[in-house]
Amino acid sequence: MKLITYSTKHNGITLLELMVTIAIVAIISQLSMWFFPDFLALNRADNQVNLLHRNINYARLYAIENGTYVTLCALKNNECQKGDWEEQISLFIDNDKSTSLNNDELML
Template sequence: MKHDLKGFTLVELMVTVAIAAILLTVGVPSLVSLYEGQRANSNISKINSSIQFARSQAVSYGSRVSICPFNGTSCDSDWTNGFSVFIDNGALGSLDSTNGIQDTVLRTVDSFDSNDFITSSLTRYTFNADGLMNLSQTGNIIYCPGDKTNPDSKGFTIGVSGRISTIETSVSCQ
């Protein structure tokens, strides 16, 4: 009597696992690079849209609107901890002693990955009621995912007119 056995032998299973391990070893580094590139695109887009939002709100409200990393009491210099867009009455988060008007936060963006770096030439970008920045406030923001010299780093420049231009050359957060 012949028995029909179904299944895999131990040798077949070991060969399959070995091939899968080789494919993962080759494929995972490129997936990490793909993930970091996608994360860089997403986060630089988030910063870009927040700056465009600040500019449009300045025009809509007919008021000065600023964007900066907000540490709870004032503007900070570390953009990786998140930032706020607010109507800038001069007091950010507290009552201004000169005119008694409190600043109004319009949008907040939570912190980014703790391994990422964001550099900015300014700690605060302010748009006037006409949507323009002060003459001394042109600057750039660069986002680097995971490493200050990551080739997937992205950046843009903000001109006096408030126009945002992508930096086309290679960028780094150093």
């Protein structure tokens, strides 16, 4: 007895398969968009922490290498401000240990 098999070639996809695939991709992308703002906020926070960490390490290495005092703080009117770390931070050589940026001190 002979077994009859039918072989058909699939040259593409049907419109129904394409629509189902697009619907699944759309649903998954909409679900992932809910978490995207949280991901961006977390990424920004991580970047700021990494920037501060790099600045602290650079200040430490520069002070050790050159044998000078280095100050990392939030400057406003060439004076260090306490508790005002939301603004830009500055790194400078502090020769007189006054925590203020004078004309003879170098901004790093």
